[in-house]
Amino acid sequence: MASADQQPEPASGARTAYDPATDSLRFTGEVHLRNIRQLTFGGNNAEAYWSYDGTQLVFQSDWKQINDQGCDQQFVMNADGSDLSSGEKYQLVSTGQGRTTCGYFLPDGRVIYSSTHAASPACPTTAAERTRSYVWDVFATFDIYVANADGTGQELLIGGEGYDAEPTVSPDGKYVIFTSTRSGDLELYRYELASGETIQLTDELGYDGGAFFSPDSKQIVWRASRPTGEDAETYRSLLRQNAVQPGALDLYVANIDGTNKRRVTQLPGANWAPFFHPSGEKILFASNHHTMAEGGREFDLFLIDIASGDLERVTYSGTFDAFPMFSPDGTKLVFASNRRGDRADSRDTNVFVADWVETPTPADRAFTTR
CATH class of the missing domain: 2.120.10.30 (TolB, C-terminal domain)
Structure with missing residues (x-):
């Protein structure tokens, strides 16, 4: 179950108000993602x-x-x-x-x-x-x-x-x-x-x-x-x-x-699956640089500023998140992941789509999963 101190405003283009309690595929810390939906359900996708x-x-x-x-x-x-x-x-x-x-x-x-x-x-x-x-x-x-x-x-x-x-x-x-x-x-x-x-x-x-x-x-x-x-x-x-x-x-x-x-990157491990941010000034990519001390098996998505090198972590599933691509209008993100709503371990890789939150609200930053 997900909770937040207050609900954020609906994402751009959303038809109904965002309900964090239903966002079971979202993990604590994922301030740029809302309404994560799973589109495949087994095997490797x-x-x-x-x-x-x-x-x-x-x-x-x-x-x-x-x-x-x-x-x-x-x-x-x-x-x-x-x-x-x-x-x-x-x-x-x-x-x-x-x-x-x-x-x-x-x-x-x-x-x-x-x-x-x-x-x-x-x-x-x-x-x-x-x-x-x-x-x-x-x-x-x-x-x-x-x-x-x-x-x-x-x-x-x-x-x-x-x-x-x-x-x-x-x-x-x-x-x-x-x-x-x-x-x-x-x-x-x-x-x-x-x-x-x-x-x-x-x-x-x-x-x-x-x-x-x-x-x-x-x-x-x-x-x-x-x-x-x-x-x-x-x-x-x-x-x-x-x-x-x-x-x-x-x-x-x-x-x-x-x-x-x-x-652009000078990080340990494998930094790959890059895609330009809609601004053209940043790159969203998959990396295991932060888990190399534990064997590098966890991959998360990171956002890096091309000019400054500033790095921001985007996903926190603790599994495998990779292959991100922004929708043509920049409002959604598709990616592949091993994540599950019940947090059980899985070797299946599935396709997910999320609403992209360019400027997270306080409620996005307060979002937690239980």
């Missing part, structure tokens, strides 16, 4: 991203209730949890074959995503299975596709030898940014949708990935590793096995042509 009109979300899932294939597939759902026009809650967008990752909407309502299905309809063997260690997959069979939101009209957009994945689209609809191994390392590339022109944006050893555009489409933010010495040799060795070992990751920003690169 993550990387949920908004449509341009703010009404739908695309996400990846291995939840057996909607996906019995065994590998992550791409789905679309309404952001308010209502039924789609088909009468279903969730619509498969990808082919249902291979493994997919990183779905994102285009301005015309189609979805861009990465998939291995052209190489094989089966789930590919994971790097963790091959190396018997905790590593991330960099499947050389990932290519980038587009499809209608109902799964029809599948087309190859970006392909070729090596890993092509992690695509996101600029708010002005002109560009796709993605990560590729076409140079021999994991680097960022920008693809122009109108012409197909592709330019390389990064060129330093390490994993440059997970990039997003600023609200004005003039900058990018991404997470990167910069291994040296023995770590560099380990990185190269794993990459030859189509894998990377997540560890030290920091955030960087640059202009969309790759110029004016600068490092």
Whole structure:
């Protein structure tokens, strides 16, 4: 049960007054979040991203209730949890074959995503299975596709030898940014949708990935590793096995042509899944820097000011909070989490949507959970 000394005013656009007693998914200290709603209910559901009109979300899932294939597939759902026009809650967008990752909407309502299905309809063997260690997959069979939101009209957009994945689209609809191994390392590339022109944006050893555009489409933010010495040799060795070992990751920003690169975070642990604040002056991201002494298993969301480096913690679930994205109008936040309303431990990762409170009230700061 949640309580506060007084109720805050309704969030912008809210139809009814906010009742903290019903906000069971909100944790003490989460002053920027209200009305947290859970949209998936089992398995692993993550990387949920908004449509341009703010009404739908695309996400990846291995939840057996909607996906019995065994590998992550791409789905679309309404952001308010209502039924789609088909009468279903969730619509498969990808082919249902291979493994997919990183779905994102285009301005015309189609979805861009990465998939291995052209190489094989089966789930590919994971790097963790091959190396018997905790590593991330960099499947050389990932290519980038587009499809209608109902799964029809599948087309190859970006392909070729090596890993092509992690695509996101600029708010002005002109560009796709993605990560590729076409140079021999994991680097960022920008693809122009109108012409197909592709330019390389990064060129330093390490994993440059997970990039997003600023609200004005003039900058990018991404997470990167910069291994040296023995770590560099380990990185190269794993990459030859189509894998990377997540560890030290920091955030960087640059202009969309790759110029004016600068490092934003200098924190221990993994700092990743960044997304620009609606102002364009801050970055919201996931990090375990504050739990490294306890093994770094807890990830929370943090907000950092690009210019000053001022850091503010946003989530306090004590579990796993990651993959944040602001809605196009900046009033809502979607993210993935292991949180539960009953506070029980869970290995399920689900998709949540919350109202974003830019300026917390005294009641927001007094909010507590029992």
